[in-house]
Amino acid sequence: MLLEGRVAIVTGAGRGIGRAHALELARHGAAVVVNDFGVTLAGESAGETPAESVVAEIEALGGRAVANGADVADFEQAAAMVQQAIDTFGGLDILVNNAGFVRDRMLVNTSEEEWDAVIRVHLKGHFAPLRHAGAYWRAEAKEGRQRAARVINTSSGAGLQGSIGQATYSAAKGGIAALTLVAAAEMGRYGVTVNAIAPVAKTRMTEGAFDTSAMALPEDNSPIVAWLASEEAGDVTGRVIEIDGSTITVESGWRHDASHDLGRRWTAPEVGPALRDLLAASVVPEGVYGA
Structure with a gap:
């Protein structure tokens, strides 16, 4: 019962990984706002x-939960969702940003509408709930009621290493990883930790895009989320963690590698040899999925 007495929001929690997170948090004692907009894999209304x-x-498990149908990328609806948690359960301690969908295309076949839709639900759909939850936690801290608040965002290997045919999705998930770093740095003073996971699981989002026969189940990702959501995890923030079945991997993102200070402005002919030497001395990036 890691989360006894704590209040959580899980977005995109009607199916797949989000559903598994909501159930796991509830099993550990959290009251859960179960958010799901009820859309298809492509983000269309499913009724x-x-x-x-x-x-x-x-x-049925003896837990406490309430449904929420907000579009998490709608700024006002996201605010109302945060307020629902506070009004229903007396506060908010945990935000799990999970909602998303895919519209996979090769880059040169991607339409503007597809780009906008995927970026909106993933990236703005993380920003809006985080922004309103963060404002609540800041206000609580200023009133002397600092909470041991936890945010778990959802990135992806596609956002960290890239994935052929998923340029839009990869850009959004890479943005979420960067958002996680900034939010962790800004919100720590209010007692908030912000981390991200890169889950691997057989879901309706991966079926059809990959061979999922050997992939982990959605619920295999959720124990890590439950621990990150606990008060015990207060010293872990600004990290991205991949979960693939029984394997947990800490992801190391962009960082300064080999460098050369010439001491003056470079000329174009000097750049080539110097940059080639630096690249030879640098860590070789992992390959893009599908390349």
Whole structure:
């Protein structure tokens, strides 16, 4: 019961990984706002309410939960979702940003509408809930009620190493990793840790895009989320952690590598030899998935 008495929001929690997170947090004692907009894999209206089903599962386990149908990339709806947690359960301690969908295309075939839709739900859909939750935690800290708040964002190997045919998705997930670093640095003073996971799982998002026969199950990712959401994890922040079945990997992102200070402005002919020497002395990046 790592999370007894704590209050969580999980976005995109009607199916797949988000559903597994919501159930795991509830098993550890958290009251959960189960958010799901009820859309198809491509982000279109499905006329379903999967969040209600997850709430019923949590209540059957003896837990506390409430459904939320907000579009997390809508700034005002995201604010109302945070307020729902506070009004229903008396506060907010945990935000798990998970909602998203894919519209995979090779870069030269990607439409403007597809780009905008994927960037909106993933990147703005992380920013809006985080922004409103962060404002609440800042206000609590200023009033002397600092909470041991936790944010777990959802990046991807596609955002960290890149993935052929997923330029839009990769750009969004890479942005989420960078957002995680900045939020961790800015919000630590209010008692907030901000981390991200890069989950690997057989879900409706991966089926059709990859061979999923050997992939982990959605629930294999959730124990890590539950621990990161606990008060025990207060010394871990600004990190991206990949989970692939039984393997946890700490991801190391962009960092300064080999450098050469010429002491004056470079000339163009000097750049080539110097840069080639630096690249030869630098860590070789991992290959893009599918390359």
